[in-house]
Every structure is written in C-alpha cells, then in structure tokens.
Amino acid sequence: TCSAGDSQTVVIGLAADSGCGKSTFMRRLTSVFGGAAEPPKGGNPDSNTLISDTTTVICLDDYHSLDRTGRKEKGVTALDPRANNFDLMYEQVKALKEGIPVDKPIYNHVTGLLDPPELIKPPKILVIEGLHPMFDPRVRDILDFSIYLDISNEVKFAWKIQRDMAERGHSLESIKASIEARKPDFDAYIDPQKQYADAVIEVLPTQLIPDDNEGKVLRVKLIMKEGVEFFSPVYLFDEGSTISWIPCGRKLTCSYPGIKFNYGPDSYYGHEVSVLEMDGQFDRLDELIYVESHLSNISTKFYGEVTQQMLKHADFPGSNNGTGLFQTIVGLKIRDLYEQLTASKAKTPVEATKA
Ligand code: ADP
Ligand code: G6P
Incomplete structure (x- = not known):
C-alpha cells in the first residue's frame, strides 16, 4: 500500500533574518546528506526551492500574503505576520509531512510579486527556511527539529555592509537605515522564535581582541x-x-588572536542546554582534525568526517571559524536524527501487526 500515512517526511525548521547565512547553512546541510540541492528543473527560474535526492528546501517567503506593493501600501514589512499566510503554510507543510504533494506559491524576489505556484512532492527531508518557521504554533508543533541562527547586531551589520555595499552598491547610511527600520519587527516577531529552537547558533564579536x-x-x-x-x-x-x-600549541597552528573553546551546561529561556563555544579562527583547516578528535557525540560515520566536510567547502563563508564548524556539526546531527526517526517509525507497523 502507498497510503499517505506510510510516508516518512522529516521536517526541519531553520529560522533567521535574511542575510544571516541560511543559504550557506543549507549548502553545508545538503552536502552532508550526499549531494548538492539545486533549483527545480524546467520550472520558474525565480523559484526559491532547492531539491536534492533526499532533501527539499523551501523558502518561507513563498508564503507572503502581501507582495512588495501590498506591503508598501499597508505599511508592513515582510517580517510582520500580517504579510504572511500561516494557514496555508501550516496546511502545506502538514500535507507534505503526510506524504501529499502541494502546489506551493512562489514569491518572486526579483519582481516582488507572487508567481503561479509550483508542485512540491514530499521528500525524505523537508527543510523550511526563512523568517517564521517557529512563529505559528501549529507549524512549530509539526517540526521534527528546529534551528535558529542568531546573528548579533554588530556581526549582522558587518555582513550586510560586506554584501550590500560591496556587491550591491548601497551606501553605509542606507544599510544602517534599512537595519534600523526592520529592527522593531525583527525584535517582535523573529527573535522570540529562538526560545523554541532545539539548536541555536549564536554569532558574536570576538572577546579575544x-x-x-x-x-x-x-x-x-x-x-x-x-x-x-x-x-x-x-x-x-x-x-x-x-x-x-x-x-x-604543538598540534594546532594559531596566529593572533588564537582560538579558545568553552563547553558546559547552561540554561536558555528556562530550558536546560549544553553550550559549545569557539572564539577565534583556524589558520590551517586540515588541522581541524585535532579539534574534531576531542569532540564527542558529533554523529560522524567515520573518523575525520567533520574535517573532510569543512575542507570540501573551504570556500564557503565561515569555513575558518565556529560558524562553519557548528553548521557542519548540526548537519551531521540532523542526519543522525533523520536515521533514528525513520528507523523508529519503520518499527511501528510491525508492532501493530503483532498486537
Ligand atoms: P541568507 O540566505 O540568510 O540570506 P547567505 O547565506 O546568502 O544568507 O549569506 C549572506 C551573506 O552573509 C553572505 O554573502 C556573506 O557575505 C555573509 N555570511 C554568511 N555567512 C557567513 C559566515 N559564516 N561568515 C561570514 N560571512 C557570512
Ligand atoms: C525580507 C524578506 C524578503 C523581502 C525583503 C525586503 O528580507 O525575507 O522576502 O523581499 O525583506 O522586503 P521589501 O518589502 O523591501 O521587498
């Protein structure tokens, strides 16, 4: 039988403000799952979806209910829940999780308009990435795992300047203004989602300098x-x-300002958590194996897999520091979670027959 209930789509939520490294993270994640994800073939060239053998990544901007003009007219930003259709988001994510294909809208980032929908088939792993994966309690409840990328204001500013000034020709003032304009909605609707995340990657300025x-x-x-x-x-x-x-020291080359790790238990929004921290950057990526060999529970399939992944994508932003390292590790943890989840679900029908 091939009823919808037999499907085993695992749903992962990835939340962050735009320009905070979601697409880079997705490239690391899909690589861990074996194979880069690509835009759907033969579809809308402005589709935001990425598909690999195992994984489909959908961008939650596609659930904008107001297009760019609509937002301008109503005076709401894309971060505002009123600019987003959470009923449809819930309905479609739930359908995919149950093995049912959906016609998902496309928000065209070039034109700022809503394009005709595209067909999304239920994948093994569905990643929903964007501004609000953990905002609506109904959507939040059907996530199997959730991640929040928490980029501090100082760092966000530095990254935005790098991208928008260097690559898009914006002025420093206009970048500052756009960050300031987004901030109230960011604080009200995006940032609070981190309390629900199973893993948070927090990026802060160094304390070594x-x-x-x-x-x-x-x-x-x-x-x-x-x-x-x-x-x-x-x-x-x-x-x-x-x-x-x-x-x-002898096994790891460090130039100024060096590298420092911290690890320990802590509390985060009233939850018990473990925190691993890395300050500084690697001079030589191949020496990462020394650090990797001292970490446990990293869900690798062979010795050195973290280092191999990092070397493979040495050109991605953050490969020489904790952002790349922790994104890679979270990718391995998600692969592990997926394997455990599907193994545990596979057992259920057998037990049901016995009863
Ligand atoms: P998003 O998908 O959230 O919009 P991207 O992954 O495209 O973000 O990253 C946006 C920009 O931020 C990149 O072009 C890069 O300049 C910068 N960036 C992202 N991740 C990092 C990182 N780990 N270290 C340094 N810069 C980064
Ligand atoms: C956010 C959203 C985008 C939106 C952008 C600019 O980053 O993720 O979907 O395009 O804001 O919004 P604007 O209203 O200026 O088009």
Missing part, C-alpha cells in the same frame, strides 16, 4: 537543548563538565 569592531573574528556558540528525542548534544572532553580549552 579588546574592543574589536571589525566583525571578522567571531565568537560562536552552539546552544543545544537537552532532552530532545533523537538528539544528544555534542560535548568537549567530558559530558556535563565545564571546560575551557586553548588548543593552540
């Missing part, structure tokens, strides 16, 4: 919720202890 304001060297925290089914947090040296580690 006094008064650093360049935003090049980063301090990155991987905050992992305890007690999540099929997800056991990564640890450094000894699970549950509090550790501070400077790996620089």
Whole structure:
C-alpha cells in the first residue's frame, strides 16, 4: 500500500533574518546528506526551492500574503505576520509531512510579486527556511527539529555592509537605515522564535581582541537543548563538565588572536542546554582534525568526517571559524536524527501487526 500515512517526511525548521547565512547553512546541510540541492528543473527560474535526492528546501517567503506593493501600501514589512499566510503554510507543510504533494506559491524576489505556484512532492527531508518557521504554533508543533541562527547586531551589520555595499552598491547610511527600520519587527516577531529552537547558533564579536569592531573574528556558540528525542548534544572532553580549552600549541597552528573553546551546561529561556563555544579562527583547516578528535557525540560515520566536510567547502563563508564548524556539526546531527526517526517509525507497523 502507498497510503499517505506510510510516508516518512522529516521536517526541519531553520529560522533567521535574511542575510544571516541560511543559504550557506543549507549548502553545508545538503552536502552532508550526499549531494548538492539545486533549483527545480524546467520550472520558474525565480523559484526559491532547492531539491536534492533526499532533501527539499523551501523558502518561507513563498508564503507572503502581501507582495512588495501590498506591503508598501499597508505599511508592513515582510517580517510582520500580517504579510504572511500561516494557514496555508501550516496546511502545506502538514500535507507534505503526510506524504501529499502541494502546489506551493512562489514569491518572486526579483519582481516582488507572487508567481503561479509550483508542485512540491514530499521528500525524505523537508527543510523550511526563512523568517517564521517557529512563529505559528501549529507549524512549530509539526517540526521534527528546529534551528535558529542568531546573528548579533554588530556581526549582522558587518555582513550586510560586506554584501550590500560591496556587491550591491548601497551606501553605509542606507544599510544602517534599512537595519534600523526592520529592527522593531525583527525584535517582535523573529527573535522570540529562538526560545523554541532545539539548536541555536549564536554569532558574536570576538572577546579575544579588546574592543574589536571589525566583525571578522567571531565568537560562536552552539546552544543545544537537552532532552530532545533523537538528539544528544555534542560535548568537549567530558559530558556535563565545564571546560575551557586553548588548543593552540604543538598540534594546532594559531596566529593572533588564537582560538579558545568553552563547553558546559547552561540554561536558555528556562530550558536546560549544553553550550559549545569557539572564539577565534583556524589558520590551517586540515588541522581541524585535532579539534574534531576531542569532540564527542558529533554523529560522524567515520573518523575525520567533520574535517573532510569543512575542507570540501573551504570556500564557503565561515569555513575558518565556529560558524562553519557548528553548521557542519548540526548537519551531521540532523542526519543522525533523520536515521533514528525513520528507523523508529519503520518499527511501528510491525508492532501493530503483532498486537
Ligand atoms: P541568507 O540566505 O540568510 O540570506 P547567505 O547565506 O546568502 O544568507 O549569506 C549572506 C551573506 O552573509 C553572505 O554573502 C556573506 O557575505 C555573509 N555570511 C554568511 N555567512 C557567513 C559566515 N559564516 N561568515 C561570514 N560571512 C557570512
Ligand atoms: C525580507 C524578506 C524578503 C523581502 C525583503 C525586503 O528580507 O525575507 O522576502 O523581499 O525583506 O522586503 P521589501 O518589502 O523591501 O521587498
């Protein structure tokens, strides 16, 4: 039988403000699942969807209920729930999870208009990425795992300048103004979602350089919720202890300002969490194997898999620091979660027959 109920689509939510590294993260994630995800063939060239053998990534901007003109007329930003159709989002994500294909709208980022819908078939793994994957409680409840990319204001500013000034020719003032204009809605509707995330990657300015304001060297925290089914947090040296580690020396080359790791238990929005932190950057990516060998519960399939993945995508932004390292590790944890989830679901019908 091939009824909808037999399907095993695992749904992952990835939340972040735009320009905060979601697409880079998605490229690392789909690579861990074996094979880069690409836009659907023969469809709308402005589709936001990415598809690989195992994974489909949909962009939640496609659930904008107001197009660019509509938002302007009503004076609401894309971050405002009133500009988004959560009923449709819920209906379609739920259908896909149950193995039913959907006709998903397309928000065209070039024209700012809603294009005719595209057919999305239920994949093994569905990633919903965007501004609001954990905003609506109905959508939140059907996520099997959720991630929030928390980029501090200082770093967000540095990245936006890099992209919008260098690549898009915007002025410093206009970038500042656009960040300021988005901030109230960001604080009201996007940021609060991090309390629901199973894993948060927080990106902060370094503490290794006094008064650093360049935003090049980063301090990155991987905050992992305890007690999540099929997800056991990564640890450094000894699970549950509090550790501070400077790996620089004979086995790891570090130039100024060096590298520092911290690990330990903490509390995050009232939840028990484990936090792994890396401040600084790698000089030589191949030496990452030394760090990898001291981490446990990283869900690799062979020794050195994290280092191999990082070397494979050395050209992606963040490959020399904690953003790339933790995104890669979260990718491996999601692969592990997927395998455990599908194995546990596969058992259910057998037990049902026995009863
Ligand atoms: P999004 O998909 O959320 O809009 P992208 O992955 O396209 O974000 O990244 C947007 C820009 O932010 C990139 O072009 C790059 O300049 C910068 N960026 C993203 N991730 C990192 C990182 N880990 N380190 C440094 N810069 C980054
Ligand atoms: C956010 C949304 C986009 C939107 C952009 C600009 O980043 O993710 O969908 O296009 O804001 O919004 P605007 O109203 O200026 O087109």
